[in-house]
Amino acid sequence: xxxxxxxxxxxxxxxxxxxxxxxxxxxxxxxxxxxxxxxxxxxxxxxxxxxxxxxxxxxxxxxxxxxxxxxxxxxxxxxxxxxxxxxxxxxxxxxxxxxxxxxxxx
Amino acid sequence: xxxxxxxxxxxxxxxxxxxxxxxxxxxxxxxxxxxxxxxxxxxxxxxxxxxxxxxxxxxxxxxxxxxxxxxxxxxxxxxxxxxxxxxxxxxxxxxxxxxxxxxxxxxxxxxxxxxxxxx
Numbered sequence: 001x002x003x004x005x006x007x008x009x010x011x012x013x014x015x016x017x018x019x020x021x022x023x024x025x026x027x028x029x030x031x032x033x034x035x036x037x038x039x040x041x042x043x044x045x046x047x048x049x050x051x052x053x054x055x056x057x058x059x060x061x062x063x064x065x066x067x068x069x070x071x072x073x074x075x076x077x078x079x080x081x082x083x084x085x086x087x088x089x090x091x092x093x094x095x096x097x098x099x100x101x102x103x104x105x106x
Numbered sequence: 107x108x109x110x111x112x113x114x115x116x117x118x119x120x121x122x123x124x125x126x127x128x129x130x131x132x133x134x135x136x137x138x139x140x141x142x143x144x145x146x147x148x149x150x151x152x153x154x155x156x157x158x159x160x161x162x163x164x165x166x167x168x169x170x171x172x173x174x175x176x177x178x179x180x181x182x183x184x185x186x187x188x189x190x191x192x193x194x195x196x197x198x199x200x201x202x203x204x205x206x207x208x209x210x211x212x213x214x215x216x217x218x219x220x221x222x223x224x225x
Contacts, residue, residue, distance in 0.1 A: 001168065034211035036151075043201055043215035044143075044151065055213060087151050091210020094165035096141075098151040 002027050002090050006099035015078050021102045023071040023088035032092040035064055035073045039084045048073065108132040108214045110202045115219030122192050128185040128202030128216055135183040139205035141212065142176060142187050144198035156205060192223045
């Protein structure tokens with residue numbers, strides 16, 4: 001099983017600032033990585049797949065990068081609606097696995 | 107419009123069983139892998155199990171192997187999760203999700219159904 005580790009656990013930033021979230025895989029996942037946003041009481045929302053491709057309707061301020069074992073989600077200028085929990089997920093091999101999440105705090 | 111609607115959650119005693127269902131609509135059900143993902147209260151997402159389009163290939167997370175069984179009914183466009191020998195650690199909201207075609211990501215999710223395992 002591939003373990004996914006996200007850092008930091010919590011990131012405190014101000015609106016308008018840039019946020020950088022990290023995700024590390026215990027084995028190479030190539031670019032089989034997705035990022036999700038989740039707000040309280042809601043299902044996750046897909047942001048990025050293939051490590052760097054934005055999902056339909058996702059604003060350009062969200063970008064993903066990385067390959068192999070190290071990945072990054074960058075939010076270029078935080079809006080109030082971006083404060084949420086973010087998860088990475090690998091789909092290189094079964095069982096697919098999620099990271100433990102990074103909470104983006106104001 | 108793609109819709110996934112879970113049902114079947116509730117309170118069950120440790121060691122008991124529960125069967126979750128997910129009604130799918132708005133897409134050709136037979137064309138997609140389907141998945142269950144869970145989230146314990148206040149915790150992160152856990153991928154639980156998935157099933158191929160024809161139902162002949164299934165994968166599970168280690169902690170549910172031998173206790174949970176994923177299945178699908180193509181005639182009724184529904185996904186199921188039979189959960190046996192339930193433990194307190196299985197308490198979670200269970201989401202049904204459609205695996206994106208050609209990828210392992212999930213663009214479509216249900217609203218979730220809560221399973222509580224407690225005496």
